[in-house]
Amino acid sequence: MAEGTKNPVRFLREVGREMKRVSWPTRKELTKYTIVVVLTIAFFVVFFAVVDLGLSELVRLLLD
Known part of the structure; x- marks a missing residue:
């Protein structure tokens, strides 16, 4: 057991x-x-929001 306990x-x-x-x-x-x-x-909130928006649009373009 540790000394403090x-x-x-x-x-x-x-x-x-x-x-x-x-x-x-x-x-x-x-x-x-x-x-x-x-x-x-x-x-970082703004950065990741922009990255998320960009990736969402990229996926939307690829799937349409």
């Missing part, structure tokens, strides 16, 4: 200690990263 209290204390050591992003960095993620997702 033998003693849940000890495990949670160690998790708390590790969380204090984490380098958290600032509000400005978090906002910037969120905007980048949303724009990237929007780009």
Whole structure:
């Protein structure tokens, strides 16, 4: 068994200690990263919608 599963209290204390050591992003960095993620997702949504539309039209032309 893993060390942390033998003693849940000890495990949670160690998790708390590790969380204090984490380098958290600032509000400005978090906002910037969120905007980048949303724009990237929007780009891929549009890209795949265009590809899907194009392939649908190609199949329609081939089958007619």
